[in-house]
Amino acid sequence: MSLFSLFYPQVCPICGSYVGEKAMRGQLCDECVAKLPRTEQAALRENSTEMALWGDIHSNAAAKRVMHLDHAAAFLFYEKEHPIQSAIHKMKYADQPMIGYWLGRYAAMEMMCADFFDEIDIIVPMPLHPKRLRERGYNQAEYIANGISEVTGIPIDATHVTRARNTPKQAMQRGEERKANVADAFSVNHPEQMYHKHILVVDDLITTGETMRSCLKAMKKFRGATFSVFALCKAR
Numbered sequence: 001m002s003l004f005s006l007f008y009p010q011v012c013p014i015c016g017s018y019v020g021e022k023a024m025r026g027q028l029c030d031e032c033v034a035k036l037p038r039t040e041q042a043a044l045r046e047n048s049t050e051m052a053l054w055g056d057i058h059s060n061a062a063a064k065r066v067m068h069l070d071h072a073a074a075f076l077f078y079e080k081e082h083p084i085q086s087a088i089h090k091m092k093y094a095d096q097p098m099i100g101y102w103l104g105r106y107a108a109m110e111m112m113c114a115d116f117f118d119e120i121d122i123i124v125p126m127p128l129h130p131k132r133l134r135e136r137g138y139n140q141a142e143y144i145a146n147g148i149s150e151v152t153g154i155p156i157d158a159t160h161v162t163r164a165r166n167t168p169k170q171a172m173q174r175g176e177e178r179k180a181n182v183a184d185a186f187s188v189n190h191p192e193q194m195y196h197k198h199i200l201v202v203d204d205l206i207t208t209g210e211t212m213r214s215c216l217k218a219m220k221k222f223r224g225a226t227f228s229v230f231a232l233c234k235a236r
């Protein structure tokens with residue numbers, strides 16, 4: 001047994017069973033990987049993740065024209081009462097971001113088979129506001145993006161999009177209030193370096209799609225760019 005595993009017992013973050021000496025922190029056991037609540041959206045257009053992102057737009061063609069959105073999918077359904085809820089919670093709030101890394105890897109391995117990552121030039125993790133980043137110590141979307149990047153070989157860029165305004169936690173707001181809070185929350189740097197790229201924006205959870213829409217709106221300054229979206233989870 002290595003010193004590392006003495007300090008960090010390698011147990012599955014979902015069921016708590018021993019994953020083994022060779023396992024890394026945050027890695028799920030085979031049984032829990034098999035039972036993940038998959039959306040099977042990777043090859044499916046007009047899926048519920050895409051539709052959440054459209055907002056007031058009503059068709060795939062219009063989303064491509066107006067938002068320059070090529071395709072979007074979530075890997076998992078975020079289900080209340082399902083053990084995935086506690087795993088996501090640990091990833092975001094309990095200092096276990098490696099769960100995101102591993103879920104990103106599992107997602108990439110499966111979604112690659114559906115050609116989900118073809119044509120993507122660069123991965124942009126959804127930025128956190130610097131203040132939130134300081135409090136939490138990490139951006140979970142970057143861990144998810146790292147898992148995807150390692151499997152697909154697509155590089156990550158975390159410098160061109162920033163969160164300009166600190167938005168209150170979304171769980172505490174609803175509807176219009178939420179919309180007003182995320183409007184213009186993002187800004188971009190050196191947009192010319194991102195012209196004409198196909199960018200995959202990665203986030204942990206899509207609920208109303210409002211935050212992602214706001215981010216995509218800011219990235220319109222990347223002239224000629226196309227956007228696709230990967231969400232680890234889509235709320236039901």
Ligand SMILES: [Zn+2]
Binds near residue numbers: 012016
């Ligand atoms: Zn397990």
